[in-house]
Amino acid sequence: MKKIGVLTSGGDSPGMNPAIRAVVRKAIFEGLEVYGISQGYKGLIEGNIQKLEVGSVGDIIQRGGTMLQSARCEEFKTEEGQDKGIEQLKKHGIEALVVIGGDGSYQGAIKLTKKGFPCIGIPGTIDNDIPGTDYTLGFNTALHTVIDAIDRIRDTASSHERTFIIEVMGRDAGDIALWSGLAGGAETILIPEADESFDDIIARLHQGNERGKKHSIIVVAEGVMSGNELAEKLKEKSGVETRVTVLGHIQRGGSPSAFDRVLGSRFGGYAVDLLLQGRGGRAVGIQKNELVDYDILEVLGKEHHIDMNMYKLSKELSI
Structure with missing residues (x-):
């Protein structure tokens, strides 16, 4: 093997740049040429490809987002689009x-793998919802961003003695909501993986009031419902007035944490090692702080499971 490519696809996440840097420099160290594909699979189809040197990835380890840019590409979901991409490669x-x-990015890598083109997947998403790895790139940084917001909002909630609802990302996975809610001392955490009745939410608010607590924080994952919808339902069922903060895409941006910089570096270097060993069609991950790899064709056939013991603990601590 003499030449490899690297691309980022789907939603950006802090840690992608450290991973790109590691892929490029590790590959060059091993005597390979590296080509960056801009704008994901869209750029692949269009031939937006350029050779990367050691200096091409200088001064990016501390930057959020992705230097290769990212884009959605419906065309790559078709046989014709995939063939165009392979032709460019x-x-x-x-x-x-x-x-x-x-x-979504893994789906594209799987299509290429099935067509005989070796790919290595690196999990980069703030949602932490890729099976087979304890952590995905960007989750740790996004978590710190959300916790910082919760801490700031709690100051205002306490000053005005009000209940605040904070809506975080997580369409199908509640990791951001659960981890940030537990770390931020939220009184209620709503995640897609668990049903929470409005009676329980209201009862917890009243329980806090009875012991003299005049403010509360509710963290809700967007996959459960919107923060505004939750506010309307709480007012309708209990008369409780709330204030809503939707964090949105602020969760994706920002300088990657030390954890995500190290994780991205480890993932990138390991991906190159696998290719040098002739082991294409793999996905990398980390389990119990050890790098692992597994068949990329099997990744999306598995379910991501949230730690329900943490969810139970969050309820126990919010009494």
Whole structure:
């Protein structure tokens, strides 16, 4: 193997740049040429490909987002689109591809793998919802961003003796809501993986009032309902007035944490090692602080499971 490519796809996440940097520099250290594909699979189809040198990835380890940019691409979901992408890879002599992204990005890597083109997947998504790894790139940084917001909002909630609802990302996975809610001392955490009745939420608010607590924080994952919808239902059922903060895309941005910088570096270096060993069609991850890899074709056939013991603990501590 002499030439490999790297791309980022789907939603950006802090830690993608450290991973790109590691792929490029590790590959060059091992005597390979590396080509960056801009704008994900869209850029692949369009041939938006350029050779990367050691200096190309200088001064990016501390930057959020992705230097290669990212884009959605419906065309790549088709046979014709995939064939166009492979044609571009062959045109540039690229023999293998490192794909950094979430489940949609992995779907593209799986399509290429099935067509005989070796890919390595690196899990890059703030949602932490890729099976087979304890943590995905960007989750830790997003978590710190949300916790910082919760701490600031709690100051205002306490000053005005009000209940605040904080809506966080997490369409299908509640990791951000659960971890940030537990770390931020939220009185109620709503996640897609668990049903929470409005009677329980209201009872917890009243219980706090009875012991003299005049403010509360409710963290809700967007996959459960919107913060505004939750506020309307709480007012309708209990008369409780709330204030809503929707954190939105602020959760994706910002300088990656030390954890995500190290994780991205480890993932990127390991991906190159796998390709040098002739082990394409793999996805990398981390379990119990050890790097692991597994068949990328099996990744999306598994379910991501949240730690329900943490969810139970959060309820026990919010009495």
